[in-house]
Amino acid sequence: MSNISFKISSFTVKRITGWAYDTDDPSKEIFLNITVDGEAIAKVACNIQRKELDSSDFPNTQIGFNTFVPIDYWTGEPLEVAIVDAETGLVLDQALLDTDRVVLNEGARQLVYGEFAGASEDGVAGWVTGERGPYTVELEIDGALVASTEANVIIHVDKPRPAGFLFRHLPHAFFDDQSHHFRVIVRAETPVLIGETDVVLPASAAPTLQGKVEPARDGRIEGTAFYGDDSTRSVELSLMVDGIEIDRASTNPASEPPGHFVFDIRSHTTTDWMDAEIEFAAYPDGAPLRYTGEHPVRDGMSGKAELSDPQTLHVVMTCGAPLPAEVTIAATHGDVTLGTWPIATDAGATSLDLSLPLETPLIASEQIKLTVDGRPVDLPGKNDARKSGPRQRGSTGRVPGEYVRPSDGRVLRRLTELMRGTVRPEGETGHPDFSGSWRFVAPATIEGWAVDLSSPDDPAEIELIIDGVPVQTAFASGLVLAREARAGFEVPVGFGFNLADFMLGEGKHAVSARLAGGGLLPPHRPVAVDTSALIDASNIVDDLVLAGRVAEAYLVARRATRLGLRGVLDRAFALDFALRADWTHYEEFLDGTEIRPSRDFARVLRARFHMMMGRTDIDPAAAPKAPMCPASTGS
Known part of the structure; x- marks a missing residue:
């Protein structure tokens, strides 16, 4: 008969702990039964190390147990639970224990x-x-x-x-x-x-971010961010422009100073950084990081204006972000206008170094003031006036209603209802407002999302506007992640346009998107889009084919179509057939297709076919599997 010494430390349905051992044989492992209403439902070994036990009093300290009543027995009714020695049947303790009802779906196949x-x-x-x-x-x-x-x-x-x-x-x-x-x-x-x-x-x-944002420098926005006084916790920070998240970065708690972050904005060349509303917020809770100045990009703009000679003004200007494609620089001396100069900038440029002819000769440069697109430039020692009026945003129309920022709780709530299929009319309190955004993805894609908040399940009609003229409409019904609304699920509110579908001339075009009738989507203004790539791709493919370099032309055409340039799709199709299809049917293919842009294109491909068929060292059946080597002539 075992002589058991024991202690019950906790006795609830969620936690049954303690220790037990045989005083006659301390090395013997004890097993306990947990019983409910007299029925054994679990068996537990007393073999857990109990560090609180003094080894001088307990020759074996691995005598602890830790268990619970299985959740299958948690019905919301009290249970008669006992702890019993499995060998002798000795009841160490028993009690009437309360339980919570934890079965969530009674009667389901999967409990x-x-x-x-x-x-x-x-x-x-x-x-x-x-x-x-x-x-x-x-x-x-x-x-x-x-x-x-x-x-x-x-x-x-x-x-x-x-x-x-x-x-x-x-x-x-x-x-x-x-x-x-x-x-x-x-x-x-x-x-x-x-x-x-x-x-x-x-x-x-509310969760708050401490830290600061420095004025932009050399295409980078840097700063520090951390929650409250805890600088050891990393923060995932969103950079939002006009309410649209364009980038995300994590802070480095181990940096000096702690919580350092960097956003590299040099690649965002289509963003109008001078006019944009720039915000920073933690992801996913949205805690804002306040910028204490006026504007991180405009505050980072500075310059120098010196006279090279009485009729030439040397201007050096730096901006913390990529400059717009075209800027207008104006210089004044007191009340006298020295000149106004429209300047085309290189893509991604963050600085200008110019020699500008003056309309009025000048001897001294101390009182010169510069503006870029009407905004004063800080000239150290001369002026410090970076003031601007309130920014005008949005459209004058009300179709379907007012624009609501994606971060507004109403937007996420309506998108959630759309995802769950539980959309209900908003009734008399509803407003036909809308939310969404769009962006240009080089070289030829316009993509975005839009939702009519009064009826999210009715896809909004979107107009694409090029150079002030509506050119195409589409319904916002494609599955998309509405990132700006912080929605972590797909909803059918996406839309897209391909600029390669339009006969656009070479150069820059003003592109914008709006809900049919007037509601402009952010960034609430036209974006300058360079369509040179749409023209160049077709010309490059044609020149390569006419030079007999068919395999190289195929690679260029295939790469262009993958980038969304549908204007070269017909060329890619023909070249794909030429290099991969059964050569015995190639003549039939050329006779039955209408290949642009000219007869020379088809003539060169036909000549290549005859050249291949006339060579005795090439198996026609194997030719499609081995890309044709470029040739110096095509006929």
Whole structure:
């Protein structure tokens, strides 16, 4: 008969811990049964190291146990639970333990268990588990899907599987001293509501970023950012221009100073940085990082104006971001206008070095003032006037209504309803407002998204405007990630245009997009697009073919079509046939196709065919598998 010494440290359905050993044989391993209503439901070994035990009193300190009542028994009713020695049947302890009801979908083929631990300004926590876990858990606030995560935190309720989840970074926009409705949903075989509650998020508890943003220099915007006083935590920071996220960077806590970040904006040559509204915010909670100056790009603009001779003004100007494709520089001396000069800039240029002829000869340069597109340039020691009036944004039309920034909670809520298929009319309180954005993707693509907030499931009609003229419409119905709304799911609100579909002349064109009837999408103004690449690709392919360099022409045409230049699609198709198809049918193909741009194009391809067929050292059947080598002549 064993003589057992034991201690029960905790005794709840979630945690049963303690230690036990045989005083007659301390090295003997003890096994305990956990019983519910007299039925053994689990067996646990006493073999865990208990560091709090004094080795002088306990010859063996690996005598601890740690277990729980399986969640299958958590019905919401009290349970009669006992801890029993498996060998002797000795009851070490027993109690009537309360349980929570954790079966979320009673009667379903796939049982899911879970518990909503609560929500506060510090976050939302709980656990969910089941035979097909870990599960994806979604957090909704006021009907908007704001975050999703996998329940994969190791907690004690389900030893074989991780089950815990935690949403720590709640969106900044909801911290407004108002009550908000929280819902936590499990994406199981059938979506299951794990819990819901109303929470008041105090404005004083909103996530805040400390740090600073430096004026732009040499195409880079640098600064520091960290949460509150914690400079050891990395922050993922979004750079937004006119409400559109264009880049994302992570801070480096180990840098000096801590929390350093850099945005390289040199590649964003189509952005009007001088006029753009520039913002910085943490991702995904949206906590803003304030810029203490007027404008990070305009504040980074400086210059020098000196007289080379009485009739020539030497101007050196630097801007922290790529300059617009065309700028107008004006110089004054007191009330006298010295000259106005339109200047074409190189793509991506951040500085100018110019010698400008003066309309009025000048002897001294101390009182010269410069402006670029009407904005004063800081000339050290001469002026420091970087003032500008309020920026005019948006369109004069109201079709379908007012523009709403993508970061507005109403936008994310309506996109969530569209994704879930639960769109409802907004009723008398609804407004036919809209949200969205568009961007130019070189060399020929216009892409974006737009949603009519009054009826998100009715695709908005988008007009593409080139040089002030509407040229094509499309419905915003393609699946897209609306990044600017911080939506982590696809919704059918995307649209796209291909500039290669239009007969655009070589040069720059003003391109914009709007909802049919007048509502301009951000950036709320035309963007200068250089269409030279659309013309050059066709000319390059033609010249290579006429020179007999067919294989090289094929590579150029294929690369151009992959970039979206449909103007060379017919050439790529013909060349693909020439190099890859069955050569015995090539003559038939040439007779039956209409290949632009000229008969010479088809003539050269036909000559290449005859050359291939006339060579005895080439197997026609093998020719398609081996690309043709470039030749110096084509006929």
